[in-house]
Amino acid sequence: MNTGQKVGIGIVALIAVVGGYALFKRKDNKNSDEDYADVTIDVKNPDMSPRAGIDVVMSRAGSTAISDIIASGKTDSKGMIVFKDVLYGTYDFIVGSVDRRTFEVKPTAVGFMVQLSPSSPPPPSPPSQPRNTRGTRTSPDEAQISWDTPENDGGSPILKYQVDSCTGTTFDILPTEVSMTVSKPDPVSYPTCWYRVRAFNANGASNYGEQVIIDWR
DSSP, X not given: OOHHHHHHHHHHHHHHXXXXXHHHHHHHOGGGOTTEEEEEEEEEOTTSOBOTTOEEEEEETTOOOGGGXXXXXXXXXXXXXXXXXXXXXXXXXXXXXXXXXEEEEBTTBOEEEEEOOOOOOOOOOOOOOOEEEEEEEEETTEEEEEEEOOSOOTTSOOOEEEEEETTSOEEEEOTTOOEEEXXXXXXXXXXXXXXEEXXXXXXXXXXXXXXXXXXOO
């Protein structure tokens, strides 16, 4: 190999090395590339106050695949989150797992505000069950059954309570009452007897609350 051939090969090798380094540098150092920007998402509550600590997921537009999630995190105390080095393009931002917004990131648009929608009221339903059912003997022939009101009225006022007993007897109780007195059943057939309570509203009956047992012996 003569001197000219050696010089030519050296120049080609140098170009390849420099070109390869430039390509690697351009991909690796995104902050120096004009096609990338830091994107700020500003999340507001329905009343426009900052929503701190809510999850925000950035993914490819139109995709629900986990593999297309690009970045995620939580908003700071000011309701903001910054995604670094985002390539210009269109992305979906999922806020709080349900609120999905699509934004185009471009030189003139690198900050976006998301105002959360007011939560929809739950559909009407029967009430939750009465709580903490209790049974106490008050005399040899009587006992008091009492309970606490349901935690949730199902979006409709309580209309009545219903107390069932082991004898098959059912008592309807006014919604303003949370106790009733029961009499001793036939001691031969029912030396002990259980009692349970449920609540009713316009949408139906709740599940029964805790069952209590009165020992009449």
